[in-house]
Amino acid sequence: MGNFQRKLEQKILDWKEKKNRKPLILRGARQVGKSTLVRELGKSYDHFIQLNLEKPNDRRFFQKEREVTEIWQQLIFEKALPDRPQNTLLFIDEIQEIPHVIKQLRYFYEEIPQLHVIAAGSLLEFALGDVGSFPVGRVEEMVLHPFDFEEFLMATGEENALKALRQIPLPSFAYDKLFDLFKKYVIIGGMPEVIRQYVASGGKLTGLKGIYASIWETYKSDVVKYAHNATEAKIMRFVIESAPLVRDRISFAGFGGSNYRSREVGEAFRALDLAKVIYLIYPTTQVAPPQLPEISRKPRLQFLDTGLLNYASEIQAELLQLDDLNDYHKGFVVNHCITQELIAQHNEVFFKPQFWVKENATSNAEVDLTLKWQKYLLPIEVKSGAKGSLRSLHEFMDLTDHSLAIRFLRNEANIETVTTRQGKLFQLLNLPYFAISQVEKYVEWAVNSGISNWKA
Numbered sequence: 001m002g003n004f005q006r007k008l009e010q011k012i013l014d015w016k017e018k019k020n021r022k023p024l025i026l027r028g029a030r031q032v033g034k035s036t037l038v039r040e041l042g043k044s045y046d047h048f049i050q051l052n053l054e055k056p057n058d059r060r061f062f063q064k065e066r067e068v069t070e071i072w073q074q075l076i077f078e079k080a081l082p083d084r085p086q087n088t089l090l091f092i093d094e095i096q097e098i099p100h101v102i103k104q105l106r107y108f109y110e111e112i113p114q115l116h117v118i119a120a121g122s123l124l125e126f127a128l129g130d131v132g133s134f135p136v137g138r139v140e141e142m143v144l145h146p147f148d149f150e151e152f153l154m155a156t157g158e159e160n161a162l163k164a165l166r167q168i169p170l171p172s173f174a175y176d177k178l179f180d181l182f183k184k185y186v187i188i189g190g191m192p193e194v195i196r197q198y199v200a201s202g203g204k205l206t207g208l209k210g211i212y213a214s215i216w217e218t219y220k221s222d223v224v225k226y227a228h229n230a231t232e233a234k235i236m237r238f239v240i241e242s243a244p245l246v247r248d249r250i251s252f253a254g255f256g257g258s259n260y261r262s263r264e265v266g267e268a269f270r271a272l273d274l275a276k277v278i279y280l281i282y283p284t285t286q287v288a289p290p291q292l293p294e295i296s297r298k299p300r301l302q303f304l305d306t307g308l309l310n311y312a313s314e315i316q317a318e319l320l321q322l323d324d325l326n327d328y329h330k331g332f333v334v335n336h337c338i339t340q341e342l343i344a345q346h347n348e349v350f351f352k353p354q355f356w357v358k359e360n361a362t363s364n365a366e367v368d369l370t371l372k373w374q375k376y377l378l379p380i381e382v383k384s385g386a387k388g389s390l391r392s393l394h395e396f397m398d399l400t401d402h403s404l405a406i407r408f409l410r411n412e413a414n415i416e417t418v419t420t421r422q423g424k425l426f427q428l429l430n431l432p433y434f435a436i437s438q439v440e441k442y443v444e445w446a447v448n449s450g451i452s453n454w455k456a
Helices: 008-016 034-042 056-062 068-078 100-111 124-128 149-155 159-165 172-188 192-200 209-224 230-245 262-274 306-312 316-320 329-344 391-399 433-448
Strands: 024-027 047-052 088-093 116-120 140-143 278-281 300-303 355-359 364-367 369-373 376-382 404-409 414-419 425-432
Touching (some): 034 088, 034 116, 068 100, 100 124, 149 172, 172 192, 172 316, 172 329, 172 425, 230 300, 262 278, 306 329, 355 391, 364 376, 404 433, 425 433
Parallel strands (some): 024 140, 088 116, 376 404
Antiparallel strands (some): 278 300, 355 364, 369 376, 414 425
16 A cells, blocks of 8 residues: 655645634645644644535534634543644635635634634635635635655655655666656546545456546536536536537637527636636746746646546546557547646646747747746646647747757657747757646756856
8 A cells, every 4th residue: 555645744734833824725626635634733733623525513613703712612622622723723624615715714813813723615715705814914825736756756655766866867767667657657547536546446447436426427517516507507517518528729609500699608607616626727938937827828728637637537447558648539538637647736726738829921839838947937838759849938038038948758868959930949848747846846957967158
């Protein structure tokens, strides 16, 4: 059995030790492991109180707004605990079920600052619409994502592979095994329950279909709950069922061959985005920070989890037959998983990746992702081989004031010098698909390895 520890755990332990600690709101979609993570943390306290606001017996503590000191006294009375808030973790799960409790978190901070409080919820953005005021400055927030590739390696007991992955540069002998492991990760994804079953079965894919189906149905029924009427619910269900089949940037108007209006489809997608089930990833046209999203341009869809997307679009069996997953539909699945990996390295609430476009009457260019590094915006392309066209990357590099670009492919890490069509020299950092979690370390490595004149 592997180690199911989450990387976010260390950040929460750091939160625990803060002198001026505020209540922590742990966000994330349903079933990404929020409750499990907090329960594990609870073992490090003398006393742990968990309240699930979906359960009537726990809801009663918050049914009416009252002093948090009174709530605390009732809790320790009923649970026969000592009045030692400094040694106690109070975990309020599914906090979105009673929206005013979100507002009450500030009073825990102000009136019982010694008490460690973590609240978790999966549809908080919907609940926030029912809260008069969010306790800005009185709470901290973090987001938990599905397992990333590093966590997958820990869970599957591949400690040596993880150690090699984190070695910069990667030893040559580790590439084949890591490509094989990454292929498995891309196919099954990072949902905790799926990975637990995968590990328990000894690495078999059989038996996972029912888990995917259950998660997918939960997401569909969750979002529809927040529709204001039957028509809106129908549109939401159509959108979430059609979205897995989309491989390109989308237009809201007539989405999926429907007759639904742009506004109706847009509202449905924004609801899915709020639920963190399907993100709307908008392009930028800038080549330097700050890179603002161009919301008037066509967005790209990014599912919460690549394995869930593979299940919903029924392509897992097809992917198993491929040597290079980037051969599937112009690299769609690998690009999607690399984007998921990039998201997973960020626990800030409002982080979203971006891609770059240049669209005009004479020519169009599109770069798969951008990476903010120091004061620069680095372009990232995902290609199946070393000979793929880099026209869009060249156009980006001709416009920027630095000389470093990144390409992910099925190859070993190396640096090559490339000349754009306009004659600009730049350094191309080639990295294996599975190294996205280490990309910033590789950029440091490339710069420190003697890349000459990488900046303009």
